[in-house]
Amino acid sequence: MKQPQSIRHYDHIGIRVSDRQQAVAFYEQLGFREMRRFDKYEANEMETPDGVRINLIFNATRVLHNRNILLDEPVKLPGVTHAAFVVDDLYALKGWLEQAGITITEGIHPIGPRRIALFIRDPDRNVLEFNQLLTETKIPFETPESVEVYPMKLYDLEVSGNCYKVRLFAALAGIELALEPVDFAAGAHKQSPLIDLNPWGEVPVLVDGDIVLRDSQAILVYLARQYGGHQWWPDGAAQQAEVMQWLSTAANEIQHGPNSARLIKKFGLPLDKESAMNVSTRVLQLIDRHLSSHNWLALGRPTIADCAVFPYVAVGWEGDVTLEQYPAIQAWVERIKALPGYIAMPGID
Numbered sequence: 206m207k208q209p210q211s212i213r214h215y216d217h218i219g220i221r222v223s224d225r226q227q228a229v230a231f232y233e234q235l236g237f238r239e240m241r242r243f244d245k246y247e248a249n250e251m252e253t254p255d256g257v258r259i260n261l262i263f264n265a266t267r268v269l270h271n272r273n274i275l276l277d278e279p280v281k282l283p284g285v286t287h288a289a290f291v292v293d294d295l296y297a298l299k300g301w302l303e304q305a306g307i308t309i310t311e312g313i314h315p316i317g318p319r320r321i322a323l324f325i326r327d328p329d330r331n332v333l334e335f336n337q338l339l340t341e342t343k344i345p346f347e348t349p350e351s352v353e354v355y356p357m358k359l360y361d362l363e364v365s366g367n368c369y370k371v372r373l374f375a376a377l378a379g380i381e382l383a384l385e386p387v388d389f390a391a392g393a394h395k396q397s398p399l400i401d402l403n404p405w406g407e408v409p410v411l412v413d414g415d416i417v418l419r420d421s422q423a424i425l426v427y428l429a430r431q432y433g434g435h436q437w438w439p440d441g442a443a444q445q446a447e448v449m450q451w452l453s454t455a456a457n458e459i460q461h462g463p464n465s466a467r468l469i470k471k472f473g474l475p476l477d478k479e480s481a482m483n484v485s486t487r488v489l490q491l492i493d494r495h496l497s498s499h500n501w502l503a504l505g506r507p508t509i510a511d512c513a514v515f516p517y518v519a520v521g522w523e524g525d526v527t528l529e530q531y532p533a534i535q536a537w538v539e540r541i542k543a544l545p546g547y548i549a550m551p552g553i554d
């Protein structure tokens with residue numbers, strides 16, 4: 206159906222506050238002037254010299270603990286959470302806010318390629334965002350010291366299929382990772398600093414700025430969602446669940462089947478070989494049946510589901526779990542190896 210009218214731009218943003226005097230004084234500090242009062246609506250209208258308007262609505266109850274109920278509570282309620290204003294020079298604003306004693310709740314950082322942003326709160330904890338828009342010739346966030354750029358780091362073990370899942374996906378999706386080899390033989394994964402990052406004492410561990418993640422499946426989800434794009438981690442609930450089924454298979458049957466069999470044969474771990482072989486047979490039969498009518502594990506295209514399941518299936522021969530009986534799996538292995546960006550690991554060519 207055709208839209209009745211095009212929406213041209215914002216007229217104003219309504220901000221509910223609990224203390225009229227305090228709120229008006231705060232927004233005046235930021236350069237808004239009260240232009241109109243709407244007493245019937247317990248509201249006013251304030252405007253900057255550039256014509257940016259807000260309406261303050263004066264009927265808010267003061268919230269205990271000074272929290273913003275849309276942003277600070279663990280249960281997230283729907284609603285418009287904040288206003289974002291454009292300024293010419295965010296660093297000048299930052300300097301002014303510091304002088305004025307207004308707390309900056311989030312310092313200057315890029316949000317996407319289009320803008321850098323900082324956040325403050327008004328006396329009612331309403332969130333205000335300020336943006337400086339970036340153009341191709343003007344990229345101020347590259348220089349200031351206040352913005353730290355972290356290389357993403359993967360604590361890695363070359364012969365680990367779990368680490369390889371992450372390396373493989375990053376290579377296929379063109380995501381840059383700084384590999385940090387872990388001295389497994391010396392038990393580095395059980396000691397500081399790694400044990401502080403992952404109390405499980407396992408690799409892989411991914412560090413992206415202040416985000417620290419263990420578990421290869423979780424890392425795949427994070428990388429795909431954050432950096433990989435829709436191809437690898439879809440938006441729809443049903444599609445995400447379809448991928449998740451296979452991530453669970455990787456963490457369960459593949460872990461206790463081909464992975465365990467390899468740990469026993471190649472690394473001498475005291476696990477139950479018979480159980481590992483039985484689990485392997487069952488899961489490989491299921492996967493082979495699925496792949497006899499599908500090119501990929503989920504969604505009809507390569508996803509992180511393939512990256513999660515592939516390593517220990519393809520390297521299972523090191524634990525006597527071979528693919529001779531599974532022609533559809535063999536063909537899928539070849540399809541994965543033919544993907545652009547594919548990388549190998551020891552035991553898989």
Ligand SMILES: N[C@@H](CCC(=O)N[C@@H](CS)C(=O)NCC(=O)O)C(=O)O
Nearest residue numbers: 365366367406407408409420421422
């Ligand atoms: N669920 C974890 C398992 C990780 C895991 O078992 N990593 C092995 C190397 S492949 C490890 O670090 N083992 C050390 C240990 O168990 O002591 C994942 O998927 O990343």
